[in-house]
Amino acid sequence: MTARSTRRTTAAHSRLAAVGAIAVAGALLLTGCGDQTENGDSGGSDTQSAGGAPLADKLPQSIRDKGTIKVGSDIAYAPVEFQGRTPAKTVGIDPDLADALGKQLGVKFEFENGTFDTLITGLRSKRYDIAMSAMTDTKDRQEGIDGDTGKKVGPGGDFVDYFTAGVSIYTKKGDDQGIKTWSDLCGKKLVVQRGTVSEDLAKAENEKCPAGKKISMQPFDNDQQAQTRLRAGGADAGSSDFPVAAYAVKTSGGGKDFELVGEQVEAAPYGIAVAKDNTQLRDALKAALDAVIANGEYKKIMDKWGVSEGAITEATVNGGK
Template sequence: MTASSRRTTAARSRTAAVGAIAVAGALLLTGCGDQTEGGNDSGSKETASSSSAPLFDKLPANIQKAGVIKVGTNAEYAPMEYQDGGKIVGVDPDIAAALGKQLGVEFKFTSGSFDGLITSLNSGRYDVAMSSITDTKARQEGLDDKGKKLGPGVDFVDYFTAGTAVYVQKGNPKKINSIADLCGQTAAVQRGTTYEQALQKQSKGCTDDGKKKITIESFENDTEAQTRVKSGGAVAGVNDYPVAIDMARKADGGNAFEVVGEQVDAGPFGIAVNKDNKELSAALEEAVNAIIEDGTYKTILEKWGAESGAIDKAAVNGGK
């Protein structure tokens, strides 16, 4: 959660990714955590009083009236979403701004803990959650990683794709070349993400092959996981692929980390919507397709160096 999947669960893969995560409970954990307002100006300037946007009439009446779609996010996953001078910026806010122009409403982002986004969405705090969240069947159905039903789940409008990536200290001192090389090692990850589950899956594979398990250190936020790797306390971290690539390019001027191996378990990122709000899901699907067709989508991804995650057409609940 990736950066698969966030944010796995795909990230940061955010590939969160943001699989098999407890959805209606709290993406593996309960508890929403303190929410930090991170205002941005990514939404359309059109409001409910101006319904000339092509897809305005597709929106539910309450959102038309409000003129705003409230978005929950975890703004720690550059280039997907992060804080810059108190403003939430990145791929997701820019895509949301483009969707806002199609729908005639503003997308207003609020940042909070990743593992509380689905809980907050289903409680009505947000209209949607958009945070590099990997669309998985488990999240759709509200299941935890053992298949236990924890809640109603959510619907996803898929708009991007990413896998899980492994990153290490610059120079790769432990000679890690893939996630399979982490058997018997310590790895750092953000809690509640699909890439945390990717590590759990790999650790079981290690023991099944007679090797030592992976010592998985899970942190509340991705910054802590990165710090652990940077200090040498963990030999590697896992994240969404686009997030890991961006981190390797920018952290300490490109001297802190490097990405090793290929991304694995690629899957779709989705905008999470309450299952009772089919009208909103349908409107968002149309809006995503509209920005793909008019070229805005491609321009946004190129701006952030995220072209590898482009899709050709939106889907609802396309995750596995």
């Protein structure tokens, strides 16, 4: 789920992201794939009873009564969330973090798979209580603005920010075709996941490309489909959030399929999306996130998945720009 939706950052942020990219890449290379996929399940995260949960009373009564928080998520975005080796198990950074939050709140987080670009709609229609899917917190999303048209399309949402990630470009291994920056994509074929910041960045770059050398974009419903297209030789490059691109480089074909090119750009926060009118749930999630940061569970999860460079030190609401 590439760093989802348009990001606006400064050059300084991009430079910091590039430094983080080097460190995270090293961490990912040291992180095994073995038992990481054995935690979590598609029904949600295992939690202790509400009686032992210190922050249970912060939740809305309706959530406490049903004992669950329904999570909309595009479960095809390793290592953030994806299907584990055991059938019906959802694993990754988000499910592990949801498990830790659930222990604080005394509820079970139930992940429901959906196409990424429909998650906000599902949140608006109350199909989900929250959306947690490597979703970038942006002003447009907070205000319900369509990034392409600039028009208001909904009430927007609030975001509890829990991670920071940038965007990377990757190519087939040993065949980078001279691609190092986004401008090098002019005249190339690029695969992306639909509705993501990678698609937005490619559209913006395309406007700068000279006539006759436009980027040929191929958007897919999920990142795995995009990777399959690139692997088969149907494109020159792919783009997704750095943690996802780095994980694909490390694991696809035993590390023989892809390579990262250039620097990570557009560092921005991932946020847990909550409906604007559900401020009590938003504040409960923020309190729970601060608690798992303070007790060390958050750091353990970031270290486990090799993404500690994207870790935060304090939960923030609507920190996206």
